[in-house]
Amino acid sequence: MKTIKTYLLVAVILLTANTLFAQDRLSKIVESGELRVGLTGTQPPFSMKAKNNELIGFDVDLANLLATSMELKLILVELPFAELLPGLANGQVDLVISGMTITPARNLKTAFVGPYLISGKSILTKSKVLANVTNPQDINTNRKVVTLKGSTSQKFAEKHLTDVDLELVDNYDIAIDKIRNDESEIMIADYPTCAYAMLKFPNDELVILDRPMTIEPIGIALPNDDALFVNLVDNYIESLEAAGVLEMMEQKWFENPYWLAQLK
Structure with missing residues (x-):
């Protein structure tokens, strides 16, 4: 009986610690005044370098809108695609916006908001x-x-x-x-x-191809241990969709080629 009580006590302590850590994540982001967003910078038209060496693209615009809504300074962190989710897991970035497909395998380890775009x-x-x-x-x-x-x-x-x-x-x-x-x-x-x-x-x-071979939802990857952070981002994305902003962004980056003149 004593052993069982000990196990239960340890479990409660660990659960409490994890919960507190998760609750601290969003507050630490707000306190820092910065939102660190991971992307590749090499996935046009999602993210790419302009002639002035600044990042532009659909995902860059979305990251800017999200940071502005949260009243935070946007910090774009460029990583190879294969290093984005590890960077999220180790705290190098707060979230990932990089044309990332929501898959069951990824969702087992990472929370996703969206989709903000349907691709294939x-x-x-x-x-x-x-x-x-x-x-x-x-x-x-x-x-x-x-x-x-x-x-x-x-x-x-x-x-x-x-x-x-x-x-x-x-x-x-x-x-x-x-x-x-x-x-x-x-x-x-x-x-x-x-x-x-x-x-x-x-x-x-x-x-x-005239039409994609698959249908894939594109979403924002977030830590899976912070329900408040996920809920906040989800609310912002739903608001952008309801206001027609995401549709306008699709027209800007996927239909109108004017921005090609900004590229290197």
Whole structure:
């Protein structure tokens, strides 16, 4: 009986400590006056560098709106895509806004708010024949395929394209250049990224699918131990959606190519 009481006491102490730590997280962010948002800076049109070396993009705008709503100074922390969630887990960033798909595997370890955007897998290629495929198996042959390391595009390729020569890269700029320079035949990426490549390089004969091969929700990743923080961010995102702001941002970054002139 004494042993059982001891175990219960330890469990209560640990639970209380975790709860207090979670409650302290949001208050520490507010006290610091800063919101640290993790992103890659290499996922156009979600985030990318302008000519003045400043970050721009859909996710950058969203991060700015969120920080402004919370009355905090925005600090953008650039990390490779594969290091974003580890950076969230170790406290390097407060949340992640980087074109990240909400998946069951990620949700087991990380809380998500959203989706703030619905995307899907597409391909970028120079082949008009390949651009007419409707099934992943139609391109599952001995071809050179490139995609982003640590992304759902990598998992998609590894699951459906088992017969291809798959190359993983750290950012989509590298992947796009490999298609343009005929070093790879197909790039697997989210539809907006493929569409961006076509807009930026209109003379390179790049083509994409008419419609995505999958439907994927894009969300904001947050620590899974702070319900108050998650609730706060969720309320802000719902408000932006209800006010039509997210729709206007989609038109700005996914439909109107004027911002391409700002890029390096």
